[in-house]
Amino acid sequence: MPKVNLYATFRDLTGTSQLQVEGRTVGEVLANLVRRYPQMREELFEGEALAERVSVFLEGRDVRYLEGLSTPLAPEATLDLFPPVAGGGLEGRFGALPPWLLEHYLTEWGGRKLADGTYTLPGARVRFAEAAPLAVGSLSIPQLWVEVEGEEAGAWWKRIVLAASRGGG
Template identity: 40%
Template sequence: MAVKVKIPTPLQRLTNKQSQVEAEGFTVGEVLADLERNFPGFKERLYDEKGELRRFINIFLNEEDVRFLEGLNTTVKDGDEISIIPAVAGGSL
């Protein structure tokens, strides 16, 4: 099942500067695993040492945060779009 994955600028060096790639899987977690198989280096940037998504990484499926769905077990279908969004912090007003 082909899913489009939007890649943030800081991670595009792993995808040969592609801002969007396709990956396969039946769940968000499987799609991210396929992303790692095709573009090694994603796992260490997305997951912590316990195998959990890093707290500053947000994953959206069709504009919905997967944390409010079924997390990495959220099912995907052909044509869905996953966005990897690193949290932005810092600065002052």
């Protein structure tokens, strides 16, 4: 049965961060998820279509680049569901950026860690969570989901993006 990881406000809405949901396609899994948590319907769908603002990843690929709701799922597939960010905030996923390193940057930049694990920076609040790693062939690349909210979100987001810049060869 496919596994679904939920992030940020989706966790508040469902009270869970991970669950297993039946379905042979992305659409079937999301429909079954909505059956179990009706409050997720307006978060995930616009009419019958996947809401523009929601990010649904299958093994690290946005399903919009695959076959959308018709994307077939293997029984062992993992879907990552990211909510839209309210209040002009920014969010995204970074590869090969360990959470401890982001915490190091945030502390170095004057951030303060709160009891719920989020960080406050002047004019912004940063949340992050380890997402399912991107598995490609014999490689596995850790993924970190990061969200920045607040009046100064843009400036801090830019700083995080620069720090997270990586490449390869």
